[in-house]
Amino acid sequence: MSSSKKIxxxxxxxxxxxxxxxxxxxxxxxxxEAAKKGAQIVSVSELFLSKYFCQVNDKRFFSLAETIPGPAxxxxxxxxxxxxxxIVGSFFEKEGKDHYNTAVVFDADGSLLGKYRKLHIPDDxxxxxxxxxxxxxxxxxxxxxxxxFATIGVSVCWDQWYPENARILAEKGAQIIFYPTxxxxxxxxxxxxxxxxxxxxxxxxxxxxxxxxxxxVAAVNRTGLEENLDFWGGSFVADPFGKILQQASHDRExxxxxxxxxxxxxxxxxxxxxxxxxxMKIAEPK
Amino acid sequence: MSSSKKIxxxxxxxxxxxxxxxxxxxxxxxxxEAAKKGAQIVSVSELFLSKYFCQVNDKRFFSLAETIPGPAxxxxxxxxxxxxxxIVGSFFEKEGKDHYNTAVVFDADGSLLGKYRKLHIPDDxxxxxxxxxxxxxxxxxxxxxxxxFATIGVSVCWDQWYPENARILAEKGAQIIFYPTxxxxxxxxxxxxxxxxxxxxxxxxxxxxxxxxxxxVAAVNRTGLEENLDFWGGSFVADPFGKILQQASHDRExxxxxxxxxxxxxxxxxxxxxxxxxxMKIAEPK
Numbered sequence: 001m002s003s004s005k006k007i008x009x010x011x012x013x014x015x016x017x018x019x020x021x022x023x024x025x026x027x028x029x030x031x032x033e034a035a036k037k038g039a040q041i042v043s044v045s046e047l048f049l050s051k052y053f054c055q056v057n058d059k060r061f062f063s064l065a066e067t068i069p070g071p072a073x074x075x076x077x078x079x080x081x082x083x084x085x086x087i088v089g090s091f092f093e094k095e096g097k098d099h100y101n102t103a104v105v106f107d108a109d110g111s112l113l114g115k116y117r118k119l120h121i122p123d124d125x126x127x128x129x130x131x132x133x134x135x136x137x138x139x140x141x142x143x144x145x146x147x148x149f150a151t152i153g154v155s156v157c158w159d160q161w162y163p164e165n166a167r168i169l170a171e172k173g174a175q176i177i178f179y180p181t182x183x184x185x186x187x188x189x190x191x192x193x194x195x196x197x198x199x200x201x202x203x204x205x206x207x208x209x210x211x212x213x214x215x216x217v218a219a220v221n222r223t224g225l226e227e228n229l230d231f232w233g234g235s236f237v238a239d240p241f242g243k244i245l246q247q248a249s250h251d252r253e254x255x256x257x258x259x260x261x262x263x264x265x266x267x268x269x270x271x272x273x274x275x276x277x278x279x280m281k282i283a284e285p286k
Numbered sequence: 287m288s289s290s291k292k293i294x295x296x297x298x299x300x301x302x303x304x305x306x307x308x309x310x311x312x313x314x315x316x317x318x319e320a321a322k323k324g325a326q327i328v329s330v331s332e333l334f335l336s337k338y339f340c341q342v343n344d345k346r347f348f349s350l351a352e353t354i355p356g357p358a359x360x361x362x363x364x365x366x367x368x369x370x371x372x373i374v375g376s377f378f379e380k381e382g383k384d385h386y387n388t389a390v391v392f393d394a395d396g397s398l399l400g401k402y403r404k405l406h407i408p409d410d411x412x413x414x415x416x417x418x419x420x421x422x423x424x425x426x427x428x429x430x431x432x433x434x435f436a437t438i439g440v441s442v443c444w445d446q447w448y449p450e451n452a453r454i455l456a457e458k459g460a461q462i463i464f465y466p467t468x469x470x471x472x473x474x475x476x477x478x479x480x481x482x483x484x485x486x487x488x489x490x491x492x493x494x495x496x497x498x499x500x501x502x503v504a505a506v507n508r509t510g511l512e513e514n515l516d517f518w519g520g521s522f523v524a525d526p527f528g529k530i531l532q533q534a535s536h537d538r539e540x541x542x543x544x545x546x547x548x549x550x551x552x553x554x555x556x557x558x559x560x561x562x563x564x565x566m567k568i569a570e571p572k
Contacts, residue, residue, distance in 0.1 A: 120565060164564070164568070165566075167449065200528070204493050205494050208490055212494075277408070
């Protein structure tokens with residue numbers, strides 16, 4: 001039996017409005033609240049600074065993009081340092097003429113440990129996810145971040161459907177994989193059987209990454225109705241054998257605080273040593 | 287909307303005894319029964335010809351191995367031809383001095399379409415799965431089989447925990463992945479919370495392969511108590527979005543018959559085109 005190593009995760013499930021400053025203010029408030037309640041690693045949901053603009057193709061939304069570092073990430077850096085917590089953020093990044101859907105990790109001293117650019121970009125106008133109009137596919141591979149409290153990896157939204165992402169992150173030493181997300185039901189689907197099936201598939205695929213790799217997974221989704229999409233919330237943390245430790249509601253703003261004993265990773269991997277005898281190598285994209 | 291293409295799968299969940307001829311006789315009887323009820327592709331569970339001998343390391347059990355083709359596979363070939371059904375079998379194979387845990391697919395005309403040798407071999411004496419003593423890791427890669435009714439792939443038991451297997455099979459055109467299995471609870475675990483968690487993880491990982499790849503999955507497990515292991519049955523079929531279409535009990539011999547509309551594969555993949563935009567190549571083992 002390995003010795004206990006407990007840490008607390010804080011998942012900020014929130015609604016987003018049109019005005020970035022209002023979303024930033026709320027996120028800061030929620031992260032402070034999470035830290036006050038004991039969270040050591042806090043994650044927000046995907047692109048929390050704005051409404052989910054990818055429902056339509058509109059060039060005006062490119063003005064939402066910032067450089068990294070930039071004004072919004074500076075706020076997060078300062079906050080991480082002040083609260084002594086690790087923060088996982090998700091931003092619409094511009095770099096020269098290129099734009100990315102980027103996750104950023106700040107260590108508990110405020111330092112920007114690095115960034116990850118979403119690798120798989122959905123292009124599905126019918127269901128209101130038109131991301132290829134805005135984002136280039138990520139070109140930074142799959143980094144892991146050695147934070148003060150744990151080694152973590154991040155994969156953003158659509159990437160959560162790919163077992164490859166989780167496998168590579170686990171191989172590189174990630175103990176927790178964060179999935180900042182913006183997923184919901186097209187309004188026309190709500191209440192129908194398909195809505196339940198989709199939500200269930202979303203939970204299942206992420207729990208499976210925990211199981212296949214013996215890691216914690218933390219999915220942080222937005223909530224609230226925005227035009228054609230009803231974001232389904234349901235943020236959750238699963239342990240290294242896929243057991244859901246805690247889960248948020250579909251429709252409320254919530255902070256969920258989840259105690260994770262990192263020694264559970266070793267325990268599970270000893271019982272079910274899937275990583276040890278795997279025989280297939282996955283090529284990491286650049 | 288693609289046009290419907292319905293086929294019926296038959297999963298034979300059975301107990302096994304020490305005497306191979308008795309198990310073979312029962313399997314033949316069950317496959318006939320399944321075919322009579324309309325099954326077009328029938329699968330048995332892993333190594334159904336014997337008890338699960340891998341609970342201990344005992345050289346005497348090597349005498350259970352057969353060549354392929356060999357006496358048992360001849361029976362299956364004849365049966366497939368007579369019933370005009372596709373059969374997925376699982377055998378302890380010997381080839382010269384080497385031994386493998388091998389799945390075999392017979393087409394509806396009795397022809398042996400090919401074989402697959404289990405790639406990942408568990409070596410876990412504590413939980414009573416000591417397979418490395420008996421089997422060499424598979425050396426035939428991950429073939430798919432174009433049967434009369436569908437293109438199928440097979441992965442055996444421990445392989446079911448590896449997303450890589452399912453991804454490669456789906457990329458090669460598998461519409462259904464069969465998982466002949468022999469998994470159960472160590473007797474000491476039965477009724478404990480861990481038993482429920484393990485069973486749930488087993489379902490979840492296989493449902494996730496359906497979701498990630500837009501394929502049907504059919505898990506065929508044995509049932510019954512054998513020495514230290516209580517095989518947990520629970521054979522099931524999930525559709526291409528991970529929905530369980532039908533599931534067997536934990537503790538009874540059963541044939542489950544499941545209607546699958548193969549056009550559902552295309553429908554799901556159009557809605558959730560994960561395969562289309564994947565960016566990571568997995569190297570198939572040889």
